[in-house]
Amino acid sequence: MKKICILLALLYAPVVGADYKCVDSKGATHISDQPPLACADVVILEVTKNGRVVRRIEPTPTAEQAKARQDDVDKKKEAARAAGEQNRRDLALLNTYTTEREVDVARERNIEPIRGRIKNAQDRLVVVDKREKQVQEEMEFYKAGQSKAGKGGEAVAPPVALVSELERVRSERESLKKGIALHEKEIELLKAKYDQDKQRWLALKSGAVAKPPEFLR
Numbered sequence: 001m002k003k004i005c006i007l008l009a010l011l012y013a014p015v016v017g018a019d020y021k022c023v024d025s026k027g028a029t030h031i032s033d034q035p036p037l038a039c040a041d042v043v044i045l046e047v048t049k050n051g052r053v054v055r056r057i058e059p060t061p062t063a064e065q066a067k068a069r070q071d072d073v074d075k076k077k078e079a080a081r082a083a084g085e086q087n088r089r090d091l092a093l094l095n096t097y098t099t100e101r102e103v104d105v106a107r108e109r110n111i112e113p114i115r116g117r118i119k120n121a122q123d124r125l126v127v128v129d130k131r132e133k134q135v136q137e138e139m140e141f142y143k144a145g146q147s148k149a150g151k152g153g154e155a156v157a158p159p160v161a162l163v164s165e166l167e168r169v170r171s172e173r174e175s176l177k178k179g180i181a182l183h184e185k186e187i188e189l190l191k192a193k194y195d196q197d198k199q200r201w202l203a204l205k206s207g208a209v210a211k212p213p214e215f216l217r
Contacts, residue, residue, distance in 0.1 A: 018054060021045045087212040093201045094211070103201060107194035111187050118183045125176045132169045138162055 021031045022039035030036035035044050035057065046055035061069065097103050142158040203209045 018046050018048050020057075021047050090200065090204055090209075091212045093197060094204060097201055100198060100202065103194055103198040107190065110194075111190055114183050114187050114190075118180055121176050121180050121183070125173065125180075128169050128173045128176065132166070132173065135162060135166045135169060139166065 019031050019033055020035045020039075021029070022036055022042055022044040023029050024036075024038045024042060028038070030038055039059075041059050041062075043059060044057040045053050046057065047053050097106070139158055139162065142156055142162075200209075204211055
């Protein structure tokens, strides 16, 4: 370890008798035994007396340059992450399906339970609609009584329980309809997913796109 530290120190230490040479932003050449201040924003070369370059000193980047470099690094990292994720998905496709038909079977297997939930909701909706009709018919009785009250009869208000029941069944109906719509949307999303998977699988199998690297398999 001590030997390594000594070697590194020798590698990065200034060369005895070397000069610093650069061309500033205005095109003027500077040579000095110290890094020229006029070349703070350009590359400085450390050269021996016979002109051999022993080190290249990059200028300190501006805030804008540093941000641009970091943005470039971040973009490359994100591209590498996305490529790795795509490779994993491709590997999963190749390991999961051996034929195009298997993709369709998997799609239907995952959609079938959702269709069952839609059917149950639709059956319940029929019951709720029937109950709402019954409650509304009972409410008509009280509406008729109120109409007679306007002609001198005694007004009869509908029971609170009946009013609450009407609100309940209407709320349940709306909830069922929303649930059915969500399930139908879920089916559409699943269909789109499996269609994409199938197209990707076909492309991988046909060689239209590159398969995952061998070391991932």
